[in-house]
Amino acid sequence: MFSTFLCILRRDITLAMRRRTDILTTLFFFVIVASLFPLGVGSEKEVLRFLGPGVVWVAALLASMLALERLFASDFADGTLEQMLLTPQPLSVLVLGKICAHWLLTGLPLVLIAPLIGLQYGLEGTQLLVMVMALLVGTPVLSLVGSIGAALTLGLRGGGILLSLLVLPLYIPVLVYGSGAVTVSAIDLADVQPFMALLGAFLILALAFSPLATAAALRISVE
Amino acid sequence: MMEFLSQGGYAFYVWSCYGLGIVLITVEITALRRRQRTIVAQLGRLKRMREAEVSHEG
Amino acid sequence: MKFHWLHFSSPATFYGLAGRMIPWFFALALVTGVVALYWGFFQTPDQLGGSNPQKEYYRIIFVHVGSAWMSMWLYLVLAAWSAFGLVFNTRLSYMMAVSVAPTGALFTALALFTGSFWGKPSWGTWWDWDPRLTSELILFFLYIGYIALHSAIDDARRADRASALIAIVGLVCVPIIFWSINCPDPNQCAALHQRSSMGSIDGNILFAMLALTFSFWMYAFATSFMRVRSIILEREAGTTWVNEQLELEAKR
Numbered sequence: 133m134f135s136t137f138l139c140i141l142r143r144d145i146t147l148a149m150r151r152r153t154d155i156l157t158t159l160f161f162f163v164i165v166a167s168l169f170p171l172g173v174g175s176e177k178e179v180l181r182f183l184g185p186g187v188v189w190v191a192a193l194l195a196s197m198l199a200l201e202r203l204f205a206s207d208f209a210d211g212t213l214e215q216m217l218l219t220p221q222p223l224s225v226l227v228l229g230k231i232c233a234h235w236l237l238t239g240l241p242l243v244l245i246a247p248l249i250g251l252q253y254g255l256e257g258t259q260l261l262v263m264v265m266a267l268l269v270g271t272p273v274l275s276l277v278g279s280i281g282a283a284l285t286l287g288l289r290g291g292g293i294l295l296s297l298l299v300l301p302l303y304i305p306v307l308v309y310g311s312g313a314v315t316v317s318a319i320d321l322a323d324v325q326p327f328m329a330l331l332g333a334f335l336i337l338a339l340a341f342s343p344l345a346t347a348a349a350l351r352i353s354v355e
Numbered sequence: 356m357m358e359f360l361s362q363g364g365y366a367f368y369v370w371s372c373y374g375l376g377i378v379l380i381t382v383e384i385t386a387l388r389r390r391q392r393t394i395v396a397q398l399g400r401l402k403r404m405r406e407a408e409v410s411h412e413g
Numbered sequence: 414m415k416f417h418w419l420h421f422s423s424p425a426t427f428y429g430l431a432g433r434m435i436p437w438f439f440a441l442a443l444v445t446g447v448v449a450l451y452w453g454f455f456q457t458p459d460q461l462g463g464s465n466p467q468k469e470y471y472r473i474i475f476v477h478v479g480s481a482w483m484s485m486w487l488y489l490v491l492a493a494w495s496a497f498g499l500v501f502n503t504r505l506s507y508m509m510a511v512s513v514a515p516t517g518a519l520f521t522a523l524a525l526f527t528g529s530f531w532g533k534p535s536w537g538t539w540w541d542w543d544p545r546l547t548s549e550l551i552l553f554f555l556y557i558g559y560i561a562l563h564s565a566i567d568d569a570r571r572a573d574r575a576s577a578l579i580a581i582v583g584l585v586c587v588p589i590i591f592w593s594i595n596c597p598d599p600n601q602c603a604a605l606h607q608r609s610s611m612g613s614i615d616g617n618i619l620f621a622m623l624a625l626t627f628s629f630w631m632y633a634f635a636t637s638f639m640r641v642r643s644i645i646l647e648r649e650a651g652t653t654w655v656n657e658q659l660e661l662e663a664k665r
Contacts, residue, residue: 359454362469362470362472364469365468365469368470368473368530368531368533368534369469369472369473371530372476372526372527372530372531373476375523375526375527376480376523376527379519379522379523380519380632383515383516383519383636384636384639387636387639387640387643388639390640390643391639391642391643391646394646394647394650395646395659395662397650398646398650398655398656398659399663401650401651402656402659
């Protein structure tokens with residue numbers, strides 16, 4: 133079962149590496165959205181430091197949601213997805229492999245570039261560290277939960293905008309606690325722990341249930 | 356009566372809430388009735404068309 | 414005749430049953446609604462006491478609480494029918510889920526609007542990111558997402574099952590979402606927790622509130638039955654029983 137997982141993971145990463153621009157577009161979307169805010173709200177240091185955690189998280193939310201559209205789209209278009217549904221391996225493991233690959237390609241770069249954005253917003257050392265940690269735990273949840281929506285809106289006209297309508301409300305807990313952790317870390321680092329614990333709990337829950345739900349959604353959409 | 360309508364000076368707030376409730380309910384019921392009438396009329400038309408075809412052939 | 418409860422799970426039989434029940438539900442809704450409004454406006458005090466008195470505007474409470482309760486209850490009903498449909502694969506359950514959704518969204522919108530109109534005189538602002546108001550807004554988004562997904566898919570079977578799945582996913586996430594809104598800082602949840610108990614509400618007010626909620630509930634039955642009848646006809650167009658039914662209705 134683990135080998136199936138690895139096989140899908142390796143396949144998806146290889147495929148994506150042949151089209152690197154797709155990864156970069158997500159990343160630059162994140163950077164651009166985060167850079168627009170200071171232009172909109174003014175560049176006062178205090179305001180930016182106050183807004184920073186929330187803005188970074190909202191930008192991460194939007195970026196990972198936009199990337200979701202491509203999660204199953206190409207496999208659906210060339211018929212690979214139908215073959216996957218027919219394999220004897222459990223579909224949820226295949227799905228988990230695809231989600232992991234997707235996160236490594238779109239989520240991880242975002243986590244890595246986030247400190248730069250944080251610096252633009254005047255966040256300090258420990259805050260940056262907490263932000264990276266929170267994003268590291270939080271963005272996989274976004275990919276996992278989002279994959280359900282991606283599977284349900286597969287091949288629909290206007291799928292992208294519909295996907296956002298379905299998925300964004302479900303992202304709220306991650307947004308609340310993710311940006312909360314960064315905000316609180318400016319005051320007292322010890323207060324961060326429950327936030328991280330909650331994010332971790334979300335990750336475990338999402339890991340356990342969302343591949344199953346996504347597999348069910350794929351069967352509904354493709355059959 | 357006027358005293359009741361003015362709701363202690365909060366008439367605007369109180370009556371717009373109840374007013375909106377009534378408007379929404381009326382709109383929903385009207386829309387539902389229209390939907391049912393449309394589908395019944397549509398099905399009736401289809402049926403008449405089919406019958407006309409059959410009698411034409413026969 | 415042997416009676417079986419699944420008898421009514423066939424759209425053909427349920428169509429007739431729903432048609433006969435709609436007037437009764439409307440009548441119940443009307444009667445309890447009138448009673449509730451009479452009680453709410455004439456049998457209740459003009460002001461709520463306490464250190465921070467609520468003036469006459471508190472009478473928004475009847476429509477506000479009623480619609481807010483119904484908005485949450487109808488989402489539960491929607492998710493229950495969806496789950497029922499996915500488990501037993503009965504077409505009627507999906508149709509019921511689909512027909513409950515717009516009424517639920519309507520009550521959510523009404524609860525939001527009245528909440529805002531209550532907020533203005535009592536808090537001095539039209540919108541406050543109060544946890545309850547925000548939760549209601551999120552619930553509204555969930556309804557909209559469900560309706561949008563269902564209407565975006567042309568194939569009825571896929572639409573039914575896909576939107577049923579999103580309804581259940583939404584229901585699973587709702588407690589977590591509401592919790593995160595209620596308590597954005599896990600370090601001080603206990604202190605923030607707000608609670609209102611039924612016992613502390615004036616009996617007359619409580620009666621009017623419950624009566625109007627009941628009236629809304631009956632109304633929701635009536636409208637979702639109306640909607641499900643239309644959906645049944647749209648889906649089953651061309652079948653023999655629909656043609657017979659139409660002939661019956663034409664004669665009347």
